[in-house]
Amino acid sequence: MTNSLTRPSLDASQILADLGLVLAGERDLHHTAMAALEIVLLAAHAKSGALFRFQERPPMLASVAALGFPLFPQTAVFPLLPKHIHALSQVNIPQKLCRERCDIFLSSTGNISTVWFKCLVPLKVRGKLIGALMLGEREGGSEYPPELLRQMGEVAPFIALAIHNHQLMMTLQERTAENLRLVASAHGFWDNALEAFAATIDAKDVYMHGHSLRVGRYAAGIAEALSMGLNEINELRAAGYLHDIGKVNVDKRLFSKATALEPTEFREMSDHTVVGHQIVSTVQFPWPNIPEVVRSHHERADGSGYPDHLGNDEVSMPVKIVAVADTFDAMLSERPYRKRLSLGEVAAQISWLAPAKLDADVVQALLIQLRRDAVGLITPPRPWAAAEGKSRKPFLDPEIACNIAPTDIDLLASEMNRRLNRGRTFSHT
Ligand SMILES: [Fe+2]
Incomplete structure (x- = not known):
């Protein structure tokens, strides 16, 4: 990651300008997600973070990119109960996470610990849950200030849209390949x-x-x-x-x-x-x-x-x-x-x-x-x-x-x- 000192203060419009290039330019979800995550971590002075997409069947959050964690599975998953989906769908602004509040949004039965995450940004398109951006500790152990959370909230819809578009494309691509395989048979x-x-x-x-x-x-x-x-x-x-x-x-x-x-x-x-x-x-x-x-x-x-x-x-x-x-x-x-x-x-x-x-x-x-x-x-x-x-x-x-x-x-x-x-x-x- 580039040096965080190059961007001393947070500027949502600058993050959006950086993100715009990444989200519009890349077509591969993993690379897009990694590049977007890097920009967000840098702007938020966060040491680690991961981008998850929401999967309906079975309901879970599954990671598509992660940065800064010492040990992270290939794909990290948080299985979700209906109450978690409800809570994630209801909140519209980024949430600070602590041990007690984690249970509201995430189950503890995933293959990673919820304690690694200090901030959760729900990602939605037209009110529908698409995924979540979750950030770990900030540099120096400082808290996520309200202004930063507000700006993360401004950026979130763009990341959500990129994931959503990619999922739509993948569905179409997979369906086309499946039809062609049917023809081949x-x-x-x-x-x-x-x-x-x-x-x-x-x-x-x-x-x-x-x-x-x-x-x-x-x-x-x-x-x-x-x-x-x-x-x-x-x-x-x-x-x-x-x-x-x-x-x-x-x-x-x-x-x-x-x-x-x-x-x-x-x-x-x-x-x-x-x-x-x-x-x-x-x-x-x-x-x-x-x-x-x-x-x-x-x-x-x-x-x-x-x-x-x-x-x-x-x-x-x-x-x-x-x-x-x-x-x-x-x-x-x-x-x-x-x-x-x-x-x-x-x-x-x-x-x-x-x-x-x-x-x-x-x-x-x-x-x-x-x-x-x-x-x-x-x-x-x-x-x-x-x-x-x-x-x-x-x-x-x-x-x-x-x-x-x-x-x-x-x-x-x-x-x-x-x-x-x-x-x-x-x-x-
Ligand atoms: Fe062509």
Whole structure:
């Protein structure tokens, strides 16, 4: 902990400013709780303290962070009787604790002693008990003065809200993973089941409507153009369906925001890769690359992506394919801050992104599929093709007009090749 002398007097607004950054920035409950606890202990000149969350079944306070205690269990728990829950729910201001008053709020049957705590701050959201902040002795053994208790009371709702939000997110994340595991147990129905799953991810927001489904289909189409095997094509379709699964945890408002995201909002949005990875990592898929695709589909070839800033050589082919399919669909879709681009504009922009941001072979494969669609529109239908089983499903989503000429695509492909070859060095080793 930093030196308490750096903050001689207590200032609730300063604590809130410090806490605001911590509570908004971190997503992992333990780290958020530890950082918040450190700020509070420093401000209160307390030598030790712990943050507990309230669990309803069975009723108890369970620790999520602790600092300054010589011996503290991995998770400290205080089982609660109805009278304790009632008392904790009734008090609205921080309470000084002494041996007699402890019994009002806490049972003595926990795995730690109540005598370690000298101050209890109930944490509530809209009157509902969320947890408790409990502080140990102050430096020099002094009492918790009324002014300090008052200021702790001002800070408490913010800590409560952070814990509450985290619990809501965890519930949603766990529920999503559980549903996916259920789908995984229905052997043989992967495609239909995952298609339905993709539709539920996309239902989060009108701007996401159909996005995961289209990314799955585009990724499969690109894999086909790259002559990948049937199992790999199926994997790419599934990976595309699930790539944004972590968005179940992102605040809905962010999807329809017409202005640029604030840094904390961007952090929340970009965390969908990590959250999604946590979700799919708990599921046994018949393909190996799904978790990597979910985590890394926003990585970019030059290392400018997220969350791990990986370069093109550090990610697998399925990741590169879903990155292109995702970018392609995003550019073709309307966003709150811009109109949808035409197919010609998208094809040009995507080819310009290779090789700095997107993999050139994958972009080439995308152009091949677009060219096939464009040629299919100008070639008269061949009745015998269907009979021979050679009919081809269009690559593009039916809602997208294929208003691009094959020659325009050829031009983009040759420009991209020229750019790639100019930058290429040949060695004579
Ligand atoms: Fe994404």
